[in-house]
Amino acid sequence: MKSKKKEICKQVKQIYDWLDAEIKSLNADCCVCGKCCDFDSFGHKLFITSPELYYFYENLKPLKKMPAGVCPYMENGKCTARDFRFTGCRIFFCKADDEKINDLSEQAIRKFKGLCNEYNFPYSYMELSKALNEY
Ligand code: SF4
Ligand code: SF4
Numbered sequence: 211m212k213s214k215k216k217e218i219c220k221q222v223k224q225i226y227d228w229l230d231a232e233i234k235s236l237n238a239d240c241c242v243c244g245k246c247c248d249f250d251s252f253g254h255k256l257f258i259t260s261p262e263l264y265y266f267y268e269n270l271k272p273l274k275k276m277p278a279g280v281c282p283y284m285e286n287g288k289c290t291a292r293d294f295r296f297t298g299c300r301i302f303f304c305k306a307d308d309e310k311i312n313d314l315s316e317q318a319i320r321k322f323k324g325l326c327n328e329y330n331f332p333y334s335y336m337e338l339s340k341a342l343n344e345y
Pocket of ligand 1 (some may be wrong): 256281282288
């Protein structure tokens with residue numbers, strides 16, 4: 211089980227590396243203001259997959275709860291979980307082309323589903339507050 215855990219984390223990291231390289235080619239403009247991590251005031255939601263949550267947990271345990279609509283990993287406008295942040299965190303740019311973002315997001319989700327199939331890991335797709343509060 212230990213090596214399976216390690217392998218799943220390694221694969222998630224590889225997917226994030228692929229994603230980060232793809233995102234660079236979008237040339238999206240972001241000033242890293244952190245406003246989109248305050249979901250209620252920004253008016254959007256972040257959905258994450260189960261292998262991502264697992265990777266996040268393995269690197270940052272214990273997880274913080276999310277009692278309000280702001281990500282608990284945002285402090286003073288900065289992400290304190292940057293290296294382990296989710297696909298939705300990496301991919302969202304308020305000034306980017308939605309179609310390109312959606313396409314990349316679907317590709318990432320297919321990769322996470324494939325990882326789950328390969329390692330017989332239960333796949334789920336959940337909203338961040340539910341994921342953090344119920345893990
Ligand atoms: S993990 Fe970081 S980037 Fe993602 S929502 Fe939380 S603070 Fe924002
Ligand atoms: S995507 Fe937009 S709201 Fe989010 S950190 Fe970048 S500039 Fe700020």
